Amino acid sequence: MPSAVDRLAVRGAGQLAGRLRDAAAAAFVTLVLALPLVGLRTVDQGGALVLETRWDWVAIGVAAVFVGRLALGLFAHLRLRVPRVVPRVAQGVAMPWLAWAVAGFAVALPFLPFADRYVIDLGTTLLIYVMLGWGLNVVVGLAGLLDLGYVAFYAVGAYAYALLALNFSLSFWICLPLAGLLAALFGIALGFPVLRLRGDYLAIVTLGFGEMVRIILINWQSLTNGPNGLPSIPRPSFFGLPFERAPAEGTTSFHQFFGLDFAPEHRLIFLYLLILALALLTNVFVLRLRRLPLGRAWEALREDEIACRALGINPTNVKLSAFAIGAMLGGFAGAFFATRQGFISPESFTFIESATIVAIVVLGGMGSQIGVVLAAAFLVLLPEIGREFAQFRMLVFGLAMILIMIWRPQGLLGHREPTVRLGRAAAPRP
Amino acid sequence: MEYFLQQLINGVTLGAIYGLIALGYTMVYGIIGMINFAHGEVYMIGAFIAVTAFTALGVAGVTFVPLALAVVLLVAVTFTAAYGWTVERVAYRPLRGAPRLAPLISAIGMSIFLQNYVQLLQGARVKPLAPVIRGGFELLHANQFSVQLSYIQCFIILATVVLIAVFTLMIARTPLGRAQRACEQDRTMAALLGVDVDRTISLTFVIGAALAAVAGVMVTMYYGVVDFFIGFQAGLKAFTAAVLGGIGSLPGAMLGGLLIGLVEAFYSAYFSIEYKDVAAFSILVLVLVFRPSGLLGRPEVEKV
Numbered sequence: 001m002p003s004a005v006d007r008l009a010v011r012g013a014g015q016l017a018g019r020l021r022d023a024a025a026a027a028f029v030t031l032v033l034a035l036p037l038v039g040l041r042t043v044d045q046g047g048a049l050v051l052e053t054r055w056d057w058v059a060i061g062v063a064a065v066f067v068g069r070l071a072l073g074l075f076a077h078l079r080l081r082v083p084r085v086v087p088r089v090a091q092g093v094a095m096p097w098l099a100w101a102v103a104g105f106a107v108a109l110p111f112l113p114f115a116d117r118y119v120i121d122l123g124t125t126l127l128i129y130v131m132l133g134w135g136l137n138v139v140v141g142l143a144g145l146l147d148l149g150y151v152a153f154y155a156v157g158a159y160a161y162a163l164l165a166l167n168f169s170l171s172f173w174i175c176l177p178l179a180g181l182l183a184a185l186f187g188i189a190l191g192f193p194v195l196r197l198r199g200d201y202l203a204i205v206t207l208g209f210g211e212m213v214r215i216i217l218i219n220w221q222s223l224t225n226g227p228n229g230l231p232s233i234p235r236p237s238f239f240g241l242p243f244e245r246a247p248a249e250g251t252t253s254f255h256q257f258f259g260l261d262f263a264p265e266h267r268l269i270f271l272y273l274l275i276l277a278l279a280l281l282t283n284v285f286v287l288r289l290r291r292l293p294l295g296r297a298w299e300a301l302r303e304d305e306i307a308c309r310a311l312g313i314n315p316t317n318v319k320l321s322a323f324a325i326g327a328m329l330g331g332f333a334g335a336f337f338a339t340r341q342g343f344i345s346p347e348s349f350t351f352i353e354s355a356t357i358v359a360i361v362v363l364g365g366m367g368s369q370i371g372v373v374l375a376a377a378f379l380v381l382l383p384e385i386g387r388e389f390a391q392f393r394m395l396v397f398g399l400a401m402i403l404i405m406i407w408r409p410q411g412l413l414g415h416r417e418p419t420v421r422l423g424r425a426a427a428p429r430p
Numbered sequence: 431m432e433y434f435l436q437q438l439i440n441g442v443t444l445g446a447i448y449g450l451i452a453l454g455y456t457m458v459y460g461i462i463g464m465i466n467f468a469h470g471e472v473y474m475i476g477a478f479i480a481v482t483a484f485t486a487l488g489v490a491g492v493t494f495v496p497l498a499l500a501v502v503l504l505v506a507v508t509f510t511a512a513y514g515w516t517v518e519r520v521a522y523r524p525l526r527g528a529p530r531l532a533p534l535i536s537a538i539g540m541s542i543f544l545q546n547y548v549q550l551l552q553g554a555r556v557k558p559l560a561p562v563i564r565g566g567f568e569l570l571h572a573n574q575f576s577v578q579l580s581y582i583q584c585f586i587i588l589a590t591v592v593l594i595a596v597f598t599l600m601i602a603r604t605p606l607g608r609a610q611r612a613c614e615q616d617r618t619m620a621a622l623l624g625v626d627v628d629r630t631i632s633l634t635f636v637i638g639a640a641l642a643a644v645a646g647v648m649v650t651m652y653y654g655v656v657d658f659f660i661g662f663q664a665g666l667k668a669f670t671a672a673v674l675g676g677i678g679s680l681p682g683a684m685l686g687g688l689l690i691g692l693v694e695a696f697y698s699a700y701f702s703i704e705y706k707d708v709a710a711f712s713i714l715v716l717v718l719v720f721r722p723s724g725l726l727g728r729p730e731v732e733k734v
Contacts, residue, residue, distance in 0.1 A: 032512045036479045036505070037551050040486065044555060049485045146531065193719045200465055201718055203534075204673050208711035211666065219704040351662065355538045362535045395546040401539025402521050409528030 019073040027066035034058045099370050106276055110269040117268060124272045124340060126380045128333055131279040133360040133372035134286055135329030140358065141367035142286075142295065143322035144302030145195070146203040149210025150357050152190075153183040153327040155217060155349035157334025162230045162344055163223070172236035176335050183331025184324045191323035195316055210354055217346040229345025235267065236274065236339050243267035271340050278336060282329055283369055289325070298322050299367075352394075359401055365411025374412050432575045437699045438692070443583045443652070445691025446590035450645040451668035452675070452683035453597070454514075454638030460614045460678035461634050462526070467537035468517050470665015471544035472639045476510040476646025477656045478548055481557050484650070495563060499585075506643040514639020515632055517544075523628070541661075549658040556657045559650055586648045593644060594684060597637075601680065610634060614678070667694075667707075670714050676727020685725060689713070 039058040042049045106127070110120050132154060139147045160179040164170050170178075194205045217224045224230065235243065241254040243266055254270075255262045289295040297318045301308050305315055338344050360379055364371030382400060383393045404412075451473050458466040483502040492498050521540045525533045566580030601607035609630045612620040621627045649664075650656055671690045675682025690710050697709040717725065 029512065029516060032509065033516060036482055036509045037475065037548065040482045041552055042482055042485050042557055043553070044558065047558060049481065049488075049557060049559065051482070051485050051489055140531075146534075193715060197718055197722055200459070200677070201673060201722065203465065204669055205711075205715055205718060207666065208670060208714060212708045212711050215705065215708055352542070355542070359535055359538065362531050366529075366531065391550060392546075394542055395550065398539045398541070398543030398546065402536045402543065405528075405532045405536040405539065406521075406524045409525055409532035 016074075019070055022073055023066050023070040026069040027062045030062050030065040031058065034061050102370070102373060103280065107273075110272055117265060120265070120268045120272050122380070122384060124268070124275055126376060127272070127275040127279050128337055128340075129357070129360060129376040129380050130373050131275065131282055131333045131336075132330060132357045133364065133376050134279065134282045134369065135326050135333065136357050136361050137364075137367065137369070137372055138286055138289070138298070138329065139322050139326035140361050142290065142302065143298040143319060145319060145322065146200070146358075147206045147323075147326070148203050148351075148354055148358060149206035149208070149213075150326070150330055151349045151351070151354040152206075152210040152213040153187060153330035154334040154337070154353065155213050155346075156183045156186045156327075157331030158338040158344050158348070159217065159224060159230070159334075160331065161335035161338045162233045165234045165339075166230065166232075169234070172234070172335075172339055176332060179335035180328040180331040183334065184328035186331075187324045187327025188320060191320050195319045195323065207351070207354070210349075210351060214346050214349055217349070224346075227346060229343055229347070231343045233338050233342050233344065235342060236271070238270055243270065275336055275340075278332060282332070287369065294318070294321060363401075363404055363411055365413040368411065368413040371411055371413035378412075432570055432572055432577050433699070435570065435577045436575075437695045439577070439579055439583060440699075441692035441695030442688065443586050443691070444695055445688035446586050447645045447648055447652070447687075448664070448668050448671045448691050449684040449687025450590060450593065450641045450648075451664060452671040452687045453680060454642050455669050455672040456675070456677055456680060456683040457610075457634050457638050459672070461610060461631055462522070462533075462617075464522070464530075464533045465537065465669065466517075466522075466635075466638070467534065467665070468521070468540040468544060469638065469642060470661035470663075470668070471541050471548075472510060472514050472517065472661075473642035473646050473664055473668075474656075474658060474661030475513050475544065475548060476506050476639070476643030477650045477660065478552055478557075478646075478658075479506045479509050479643070480647040480650040481559055481656050484559055484562065498562065503644065503647055506647050507640045510643030510646065511636045511640045513544075514635045514642070517639075518632055518635040523631075541665075545658055545661065552658065554658065556655050559654050559656070561654055562651050582651055586652060589644065589648070593641065597641070598680070606630070606633060663707075667710060670710060673724055674714050674717055676724025679724070679726045679728070682724055682726035689725075 035058065038061060039053060039055055041052045041054060043052055106123070109115055109123055115123075132150070135153075136147065136150050139145050139150070157179040160182045161172070161175045164175045164178060165172070190206070190209050194202060197205065218227050220226070237243070238254050241252060241257050243254050253262075254260075254266055260266070290299070297308070297313050300311075301313065301315055301318055308315060308318075337348070341348075356379060360372055360375045363378070364373070364375035379397070379400075383397060389396075451469065454469050454472070455466060458464065458469070480502055483505045484498070487498045487501060492501070517540055521536045522533050525536055561582075563580075563582045563585065566578050566583070568576050569579050570577040601610065609620070609625045610633075612623070612625050613627055613630050617627055620630075645664075649660070667690055668687065671686035672683045673686070674689060675684070675686030677683075690713075693710050693713050694706045698706040701709070
């Protein structure tokens with residue numbers, strides 16, 4: 001009678017054979033996939049195409065997939081036996097300390113010793129995406145409307161600021177609300193006809209709208225200067241004090257006013273703190289909105305539209321408000337983007353931007369504010385880390401999106417808890 | 431009048447290509463209810479494989495056009511179908527039953543990945559291909575304007591008609607088509623009745639990719655240039671076509687493709703070529719506002 005150990009060994013051998021077959025199948029698929037695109041390469045030589053072969057690459061790829069698949073299989077096999085003792089990340093637990101810690105760190109960042117120009121600049125980019133993520137979170141995470149053209153509102157905000165500042169020389173602080181307002185109006189104008197549509201129809205229409213805005217920006221030469229973009233957009237001033245080494249006659253610049261030595265970092269730090277303030281304001285605004293009847297209606301609508309109708313909520317108006325508010329926040333971010341870059345062109349508002357923002361919201365776990373921060377940090381920092389491999393940046397970016405979704409389909413901090421719940425009755429009063 | 435006729439021919443050709451790609455979108459949407467964002471890239475891969483195959487045949491010295499065409503179609507369809515299968519297997523199958531947006535993000539990731547994959551491997555520059563089929567019929571000649579129907583346009587329109595016929599028969603008559611229709615109606619019930627749902631979904635992706643590959647071969651021959659970015663624009667148009675026709679409806683996808691092709695051709699001929707994409711999307715918005723389920727789609731009743 002075979003002992004238990006023998007039986008296990010036999011089963012193990014059988015499983016090994018299965019794993020080998022599985023790995024061989026994966027290797028074969030890789031071979032088929034790699035043959036036409038990796039193995040052969042067409043090169044343009046004087047207008048005619050010639051073929052180059054790279055069979056060694058194919059061989060390496062196939063071998064790598066075979067070994068990798070086998071290792072993965074064996075690893076999964078081993079892991080089955082080892083009881084998992086890793087504590088699961090507490091899900092759905094509000095983590096106020098984490099939010100405060102992140103916010104505190106963000107405020108302190110520019111004054112930390114390691115914060116050079118690069119770090120502050122990166123932080124500013126990150127915060128733009130955080131703000132966009134929070135704006136889109138209203139639309140996608142709270143109201144449950146899939147918007148694949150969010151970049152359109154970002155573009156409207158940026159161009160609104162740029163054009164107002166260039167043509168009417170209005171200051172940043174006047175343009176900012178105007179840009180937000182204009183973006184919100186765009187949101188309403190777009191949303192009004194299409195918000196009756198179901199989810200995926202809405203997705204494609206918004207995607208089309210995003211493309212339309214970009215095409216118009218490219219072709220409306222007289223207004224937007226077409227593909228060449230708008231240069232020399234005015235920079236914001238510190239409440240009227242410009243950040244310049246030699247200010248114009250009759251004005252005082254920031255460093256003169258405060259008696260500091262001129263440093264180009266001042267403007268960077270100011271921009272960083274400005275977007276931080278805008279982002280935090282957005283966060284507070286959204287968190288407060290969620291407690292209003294309007295915010296509750298968004299979440300209710302996301303969960304069940306029919307029930308909402310039965311309760312007398314007008315779905316179109318509620319959706320429209322989510323769309324408009326999301327668009328407004330995107331417009332603010334766009335205005336900031338324009339003033340920070342000093343130059344905008346339609347190149348900055350492609351579908352990839354929309355996809356990145358949607359990915360930030362979904363990766364973060366829809367509706368989770370701190371999740372957006374984590375996901376934005378991941379997606380913005382990932383390409384930066386891989387700077388030496390610049391050409392592989394987007395390749396890895398796409399791959400990471402797939403892998404994270406497979407790993408955590410509900411997002412990093414996904415939880416779908418209603419903001420309001422019927423709790424235990426309040427303690428009886430004495 | 432002659433100008434109009436010429437634009438009609440151009441529009442129908444373009445529409446046939448969009449329609450073939452749109453079929454892939456609409457089939458996948460019908461069966462698993464997701465937007466296969468990477469479908470445009472699969473079409474782009476089909477076009478690249480076609481370029482490679484044409485070049486290889488040129489090296490091998492095959493000059494008989496029908497033979498070359500048959501070989502290229504076979505090669506492109508086979509390898510592109512493999513890509514379609516793999517995309518589903520890697521990016522979508524693990525996400526079955528996940529929240530609705532998860533497969534969409536995964537699909538966008540796959541689309542970005544494939545675009546850069548091809549760009550890295552085949553280079554970012556446009557690939558020019560010498561015309562494979564030259565010449566055409568001259569249908570009309572009046573007022574110094576001749577209406578041309580090139581052989582390549584003939585081929586595209588005829589091939590599309592044949593493919594649609596085969597495809598329709600397959601959906602209506604074969605066991606695979608029956609399984610697909612069953613999965614479309616109710617996946618759980620189909621599984622209970624012995625339909626291998628995973629296999630059916632895989633085959634749906636394979637067929638969609640094969641149709642996209644044919645479209646890729648056609649575009650390669652029609653325009654003579656291919657680059658790694660063509661998938662996005664074409665995918666967007668084709669998806670618009672699928673939605674326009676009523677997503678999930680196969681005749682709708684063809685009709686939508688045809689309409690988008692015609693709108694594009696006529697708008698760029700009579701108004702402005704820069705805004706042709708804007709025109710296509712505007713039509714889409716208009717149709718959806720007045721017929722929210724598309725032209726041939728069944729209105730969906732939402733149940734509690």
